[in-house]
Amino acid sequence: MSIELPEGYRPSEDEEYMNPMQLEYFRRKLLAWKQELMEESDSTLNHLREENWQEPDINDRATLESDAALELRTRDRYRKLINKIDKALNRIADGSYGYCEESGEEIGIKRLEARPIATLTIEAQEKHERLEKVRREE
Structure with missing residues (x-):
């Protein structure tokens, strides 16, 4: 439909x-x-x-x-x-x-407009990137 x-x-x-x-x-x-x-x-x-x-x-x-x-x-x-x-x-x-895979929160229209394949809120994405950076530095 x-x-x-x-x-x-x-x-x-x-x-x-x-x-x-x-x-x-x-x-x-x-x-x-x-x-x-x-x-x-x-x-x-x-x-x-x-x-x-x-x-x-x-x-x-x-x-x-x-x-x-x-x-x-x-x-x-x-x-x-x-x-x-x-x-x-x-x-x-x-x-x-449109909902974060981790928190279930709304990803947001602006973020989806910029990146329609987004699966995480900006906060969750930043957290992932920080953890990734820490792992690379270890």
Whole structure:
């Protein structure tokens, strides 16, 4: 069941948190982002397929291989992002989207606008980052 969103709709703090319109807004935002990433990944694959890998000059070949490695790393990042987007879409479907996985508190509209795949409140995320930093320093 699709919900009609008014043209130019943006979630606001004045509305009930994660109401059907907000959920639909974020669902569409996530789907559009996923589509964009998939198109860019397809473009990368096509580019790599069409590339002439038989450069006679060793420097040109090294540059080509370096560029290809960078594109593949980017594509891998996209793959991971798509996985996170799919998980966010699943949270929309099961009703847990927009709530912190640790505390159950509202993540907040502003944070979700900036990072629609967020699973933690800013406070919980900062706590994780501090713990990670401490572990790396040990």
